[in-house]
Amino acid sequence: xxxxxxxxxxxxxxxxxxxxxxxxxxxxxxxxxxxxxxxxxxxxxxxxxxxxxxxxxxxxxxxxxxxxxxxxxxxxxxxxxxxxxxxxxxxxxxxxxxxxxxxxxxxxxxxxxxxxxxxxxxxxxxxxxxxxxxxxxxxxxxxxxxxxxxxxxxxxxxxxxxxxxxxxxxxxxxxxxxxxxxxxxxxxxxxxxxxxxxxxxxxxxxxxxxxxxxxxxxxxxxxxxx
Ligand code: C5P
Numbered sequence: 001x002x003x004x005x006x007x008x009x010x011x012x013x014x015x016x017x018x019x020x021x022x023x024x025x026x027x028x029x030x031x032x033x034x035x036x037x038x039x040x041x042x043x044x045x046x047x048x049x050x051x052x053x054x055x056x057x058x059x060x061x062x063x064x065x066x067x068x069x070x071x072x073x074x075x076x077x078x079x080x081x082x083x084x085x086x087x088x089x090x091x092x093x094x095x096x097x098x099x100x101x102x103x104x105x106x107x108x109x110x111x112x113x114x115x116x117x118x119x120x121x122x123x124x125x126x127x128x129x130x131x132x133x134x135x136x137x138x139x140x141x142x143x144x145x146x147x148x149x150x151x152x153x154x155x156x157x158x159x160x161x162x163x164x165x166x167x168x169x170x171x172x173x174x175x176x177x178x179x180x181x182x183x184x185x186x187x188x189x190x191x192x193x194x195x196x197x198x199x200x201x202x203x204x205x206x207x208x209x210x211x212x213x214x215x216x217x218x219x220x221x222x223x224x225x226x
Contacts, residue, residue, distance in 0.1 A: 001026075001116045002131075003211055004124035007138040008184060009172055010145030012195050012203060016138065017120035018068060019204040024118065024211065029111055031121035031128075033071045034104050036082035037064055038094035041073060043086075049093050056099035064107070085158055089168065092175055101182050122176055125187035134211050135190040138203070144196045145169060 003026065005017045014030055021028035038059045047054040065072040071079045081087065094100050108119065108128050119128070125135040140148075146166040153160045176184040186192065191210055195203050 001133045002112055002129050003118045003134045003136070004129055004132045004187075004190075005118065005120045005136045005138055005207070006122055006124050006126070006184070006186070006190070008145065008176065009169055010149045011138045011140045012148065012200060013120045013138050015200055016195075016203045016207060017118050019200070020207045020211070021068065021118040023204065023208055024116070026116040026118050027111075028068050029108060029117050029119040030066065030071075031104070031108055031119060031124065032091075033066060033082060034064065034107065035094040035100075036087055036091050037071060037073045037078060038062065038100055038104070039090040040078055040082050040087050042093065043090055049090075052093075052097045052099065055093055055097055056103065059094070059097075059100045059103050066111070080156070083156060085153060085160065085168075088172075092172070095182075096175070096179060098181050105182075122184040123182040125190050126185050127182050130187070135187050136207060136210065137186040137190040137192045138195060139192065140195045142166070142169070142173075 003020070003024075005013050005020075007013050014032070017030070018028050020026075038055065041058045041062050042049070042055045045058055047058060049055070063074050069079070070077060071082060105128050108124075111117070112119065112129065121128070125132060125137070143166075146162065146169050149169060150160060150162045150165045153165065173184075193203065193206055193210075198206070
């Protein structure tokens with residue numbers, strides 16, 4: 001079974017999707033981490049960001065292992081290194097690159113072969129797994145998302161200005177929405193959850209309830225089954 005969780009930056013997708021996968025005993029795939037790893041590899045190898053072919057060559061050559069909570073690139077643990085503000089900004093080069101996207105989509109589909117997964121990103125329901133059994137769109141208000149991102153960066157020891165976090169988030173939202181190939185979009189058959197005012201546990205409870213097909217009125221949600 002494939003469960004897709006798409007939505008904008010800061011909606012709380014990663015932690016909710018990871019927890020959900022644990023509860024269900026499914027594998028977890030963080031596709032944002034894949035785009036981030038490509039950007040990190042590009043930065044470390046000194047690619048010319050103006051030449052998209054250099055970055056796609058880096059993506060194809062890269063060895064990447066994703067476990068539930070670790071990202072290992074070419075044998076090195078880069079779990080923390082891919083989350084800095086600098087790499088977050090550079091990641092747009094990977095996300096905007098069609099050849100990189102095609103390549104990562106192939107890797108995502110291979111990862112899903114023969115497994116139950118919870119996969120999290122922007123285009124999982126619309127492009128990568130249009131036939132997924134359960135599609136969720138997780139979002140939150142702009143201010144709430146920026147506030148969470150700010151606290152997240154602080155906790156990682158980065159010096160950040162809240163206004164700057166909001167400004168960068170707006171730019172990222174806009175680029176994610178306008179991207180021609182694989183842009184952020186809610187699939188027509190996705191179930192939307194707005195996470196403002198919900199604790200992380202409440203979000204996971206809601207997701208689990210949806211995936212297990214148990215709604216308060218007892219009716220199975222459209223497109224989702226246990
Ligand atoms: O989810 P996360 O913030 O880690 O994603 C980093 C960036 O990767 C996003 O801003 C988005 O531009 C890109 N991305 C994407 N498609 C995905 C997942 C992430 O374009 N499936």
